Amino acid sequence: MEELPRPAVGGATGHLPPRFQTDGTRKDTTPVGTDQEKARTVIGDFLQRIDKGADGWNDETALWGEGIGLDSLEAAELSAMLEDEFGSDPFSAGGDLPEKVGDVLAFYAIVST
Amino acid sequence: MILLLEAAAASSPDREAVVTSQGSSTYGELLEDARRVATALRRRGITSFAVVEPDAAWVLRLLAGAALAGAEPCQYQPDTDATEFADHASMLDHKFVVTRRDDLTGSFELIRPESLVAEEADDALRAGANTEQPQPLMIRTTGTTGLPKAARHDWRILGKTVANVRPMPEQRWLLAYGPQQFAGVQVLLHVAASQATLVAPFPRQPKDGLDALLTKGVTCVSATPTFWRFLLAEAKSRKATLPPLEQITLGGESSPGDLLEEIQTTFPTAKVSQVYASTEFGSITSVRDGKPGLAVDSLWSESNPTSNVRVTDGELCVRAGAGMLGYAGESPTVSSAAGPDDTENGEWRRTGDLVEIVGDRVMFRGRQSEVINVGGVKVHPLPVEDRITSLDSVALARVFGRPSKLTGAIVAAEIVPVGGVERADVESIRTQIKEAVADLPRAWQPRSVTFVDAIETKGGKTIRGMED
Numbered sequence: 001m002e003e004l005p006r007p008a009v010g011g012a013t014g015h016l017p018p019r020f021q022t023d024g025t026r027k028d029t030t031p032v033g034t035d036q037e038k039a040r041t042v043i044g045d046f047l048q049r050i051d052k053g054a055d056g057w058n059d060e061t062a063l064w065g066e067g068i069g070l071d072s073l074e075a076a077e078l079s080a081m082l083e084d085e086f087g088s089d090p091f092s093a094g095g096d097l098p099e100k101v102g103d104v105l106a107f108y109a110i111v112s113t
Numbered sequence: 114m115i116l117l118l119e120a121a122a123a124s125s126p127d128r129e130a131v132v133t134s135q136g137s138s139t140y141g142e143l144l145e146d147a148r149r150v151a152t153a154l155r156r157r158g159i160t161s162f163a164v165v166e167p168d169a170a171w172v173l174r175l176l177a178g179a180a181l182a183g184a185e186p187c188q189y190q191p192d193t194d195a196t197e198f199a200d201h202a203s204m205l206d207h208k209f210v211v212t213r214r215d216d217l218t219g220s221f222e223l224i225r226p227e228s229l230v231a232e233e234a235d236d237a238l239r240a241g242a243n244t245e246q247p248q249p250l251m252i253r254t255t256g257t258t259g260l261p262k263a264a265r266h267d268w269r270i271l272g273k274t275v276a277n278v279r280p281m282p283e284q285r286w287l288l289a290y291g292p293q294q295f296a297g298v299q300v301l302l303h304v305a306a307s308q309a310t311l312v313a314p315f316p317r318q319p320k321d322g323l324d325a326l327l328t329k330g331v332t333c334v335s336a337t338p339t340f341w342r343f344l345l346a347e348a349k350s351r352k353a354t355l356p357p358l359e360q361i362t363l364g365g366e367s368s369p370g371d372l373l374e375e376i377q378t379t380f381p382t383a384k385v386s387q388v389y390a391s392t393e394f395g396s397i398t399s400v401r402d403g404k405p406g407l408a409v410d411s412l413w414s415e416s417n418p419t420s421n422v423r424v425t426d427g428e429l430c431v432r433a434g435a436g437m438l439g440y441a442g443e444s445p446t447v448s449s450a451a452g453p454d455d456t457e458n459g460e461w462r463r464t465g466d467l468v469e470i471v472g473d474r475v476m477f478r479g480r481q482s483e484v485i486n487v488g489g490v491k492v493h494p495l496p497v498e499d500r501i502t503s504l505d506s507v508a509l510a511r512v513f514g515r516p517s518k519l520t521g522a523i524v525a526a527e528i529v530p531v532g533g534v535e536r537a538d539v540e541s542i543r544t545q546i547k548e549a550v551a552d553l554p555r556a557w558q559p560r561s562v563t564f565v566d567a568i569e570t571k572g573g574k575t576i577r578g579m580e581d
Binding site: 076 | 543
């Protein structure tokens with residue numbers, strides 16, 4: 001089973017689904033569902049479209065700054081793509097913004113198995 | 114309308130005036146029917162009424178009859194939602210609704226159009242219309258950018274716009290607008306003034322217009338650029354050979370350069386004109402040089418003092434030619450609702466159309482209400498849309514604002530690919546779009562591109578602005 005990433009640092013929980021503890025660890029051991037894999041595909045497509053992340057990225061890659069280096073317009077684009085796919089997205093859900101790729105994936109952890 | 118009908122019927126009573134899916138009527142028949150409608154209206158004491166009717170021949174009978182009787186008709190889209198209609202009927206205090214629909218309910222009496230035709234017309238009405246008497250007409254705005262309003266007009270003023278039209282009886286005009294729209298009323302007036310034939314299919318979708326072009330001998334078409342894009346796309350998908358046209362008029366929206374080129378290439382012998390008009394201001398100006406936008410030379414200046422168009426602070430301002438008397442429920446002096454005064458001169462009204470002077474042209478950049486605020490940057494959707502629709506792989510496109518928690522809004526685009534979504538290489542089109550907008554400021558570049566089979570329109574116009 002894939003190790004679930006930690007959510008945003010700094011006690012950010014606003015966008016976390018209830019399956020997670022406030023420290024970001026999972027409460028149960030439900031297998032990771034397909035939504036996370038879909039979200040990973042969406043992120044991959046998005047990075048390809050904006051010509052970023054060519055050097056490789058993983059769950060620990062930061063979305064901002066030295067990581068992928070998204071600016072607000074690019075983040076808004078990713079937000080729209082995720083919303084189109086899932087109907088909701090971690091950038092629009094309130095609370096702190098996701099900081100790492102894994103934070104985005106964690107948002108979609110409540111899925112059917 | 115009634116005066117034009119009287120003139121046409123006197124000149125050529127047996128000429129075909131209107132062709133619809135229900136049959137055809139001559140000018141003589143229409144005039145007689147209008148007189149019988151006027152008689153019925155007078156006998157029943159009806160001074161104003163709503164019309165919810167799809168058949169253009171009936172619409173003409175009712176409008177002309179009302180003008181003769183001095184009654185005020187107010188048309189609605191034939192398939193208007195019953196609940197919405199009830200709200201508007203209440204707001205505008207309609208006591209009578211002429212329709213064949215049975216599902217319209219409210220504080221009004223439903224009258225079937227056939228029952229509003231007297232057995233015989235009163236002799237007094239055969240003497241001709243009284244030009245001293247008001248000939249009111251209420252026209253609702255399309256409401257593409259908000260709730261529709263109702264503008265009060267008078268046929269005698271509207272008729273001035275066609276005073277110089279000479280008889281062209283061989284012309285057959287397609288009614289692509291709803292006759293409830295201002296542009297539709299303009300077509301009715303023009304056809305009657307030119308004593309031509311109105312070809313009025315229903316529904317009035319572009320595919321129906323294309324059918325009429327292919328089978329009904331249409332020679333002239335007045336429609337929105339959006340209608341033309343759909344019609345040409347439909348013709349391409351059917352591999353239809355389009356007949357030559359004599360006159361093409363575009364209005365209601367700005368006409369992109371690539372569309373004008375496509376129209377001129379498809380109909381090389383047609384005269385193409387672009388009309389600038391609105392429900393509130395009436396018909397203001399027209400362009401016949403085949404280029405997008407207006408010529409700078411046509412703007413008001415000391416050397417061109419009769420022009421009704423000028424630019425103030427990047428917005429087009431106009432002086433109403435055959436404009437409305439006012440909105441329903443407001444006194445005529447409050448017609449400032451049509452747009453605030455240009456502060457320098459009270460007779461000029463702001464239109465809400467944003468423009469930019471580029472060389473010798475005044476280019477339209479979209480409606481004030483369509484501006485998308487992307488993180489504080491004001492984006493006009495029209496120039497973005499123009500770049501996308503100019504791509505060979507794109508049949509139709511709509512650019513609008515999509516709410517974003519991060520930037521307030523992002524620019525979004527809906528794309529109808531040539532040949533349909535199923536057969537399209539959408540990733541290739543995405544790349545083409547990216548390249549086409551690459552030189553625009555980053556906030557202007559679409560961040561959400563979706564591929565669809567059809568684009569929703571309202572009143573034949575593309576809906577831009579912010580999505581809910």
